[in-house]
Amino acid sequence: MKTFPLGRRNVHRVGFGAMQLPGRGAFGPPRDRAEALAVVRRAVxxxxxxxxxxxYYGPDVANEILRSALYPYPENLALVSKVGAKRDDKGGWLAADRPEELRAGVQENLRALGVERLAAVNLRLHAKGDPKVLDEQLDAMIAMRDEGLIEGIGMSNVDEEQLRQALARTEIVCVQNPFNLVDQQSRPVLDLCVERGIAFVPFFPLGAAFGRERVLGHPAVKAVAARLDATPAQVALAWVLAVAPNTLLIPGTASLEHLEQNMAAGHLRLDEDALAALGAGGTPE
Incomplete structure (x- = not known):
């Protein structure tokens, strides 16, 4: 698999997302702890x-599983987290994005993972807000980077204007936004990341909140999968890698079978006919 820079590190373009290691909806304990541990070890x-x-995946579950499975971590492993949210006692998602909450979030990640520094931490935004508030949040992220708590600053769920504001203040090493074959509202953000050499890490690459069937059940995706002897999920993931050179995948699963399939997507070559059928950067034909 080819690599792309994530801050000061070069990482393989297919990584792993820990969001599905806890229970359903990234809340509560895993369905099968032994398999969750095995999935993480097999991924590495x-x-x-x-x-x-x-x-906040769990909360307090995903990081505990990662530490139990991998500590002490391989030297080349880039651990990336995010701050700006928390969970209520029913699993609801709440904002936790005041500067002091961002610092507390980073410190909680460090303690739970048992590390002194994270490769990157994404600042998760919840909605279009006051640019002054974003500047205050960036101040907190920059301070933690300068203190050595994090190597690089990332952003999540941002629009182009917010990303440009951040880039005027500091280096941004990665961006996480929703992006897949049928929902490409973040295309301007992706294009800016390509221009600036920033890693773009799409979430919901298989649809998820936008409806997995819209992606995996699309006739073009199913036809390409049948012709290339692949699964629709592998085709959708391979398309994300083909759409731009700076895209990094973090497909998540708590299943060993699905992990093997996801990783194989990194080796699936979409030929010209496949790209034409899938839109080659647009929506499926």
Whole structure:
């Protein structure tokens, strides 16, 4: 698998997302803890050197599983987390994005993972807000980077204007936004990341909140999968890698079978006919 820079590191373009290690909806304990541990170890065995996580996955579950499975971590493993959210006692998602909450979130990640520094931390935004508030949040992220708590600053769920505001203040090493074959509202953000050499890490690459059937059940995706002897999910993931050179995948699963399938997507070559059928950067024909 080819690599792309994630800050000061070069990582394989297919990584692993820890969001599905806890229970349903990234809340509560895992369905099968033993398999969750095995999935994480197998991912690293298959070449994963970029794991995306968050302390609020569970909460307090995903990071505990990662530490139990991998500590002490391989030297080349880039652990990336995110701050700006928390969970209520029913699993609801709440904002936790004041500067002091961002610092507390980073410190909680460090403690839970048992590390002194994270390869990157994404600042998760919840909605279009006051640019002054974003500047205050960036101040907190920059301070933590300068203190050595994080190597690089990332952003999540941002629009082009917000990303440009951040880039005027500091280096941004990665961006996480929703993006897949049928929902490409983040295309301007992706294009800016290509221009600036920033890693773009799409979430919901298989649809998820936008409806998995819209992606995996699309006739063009199913036809390409049948012709290339692949699964629709592998085709959708391979398309994300083909759409731009800076895209990094973090497909998540708590299933060993699905992990093997996801990793194989990194080796699936979409030929010209496949790209034409899938839109080659647009929506499926």
């Amino acid at each position: 065995d298959l070449g994963v050197d970029h794991i995306d996580t968050a302390q």
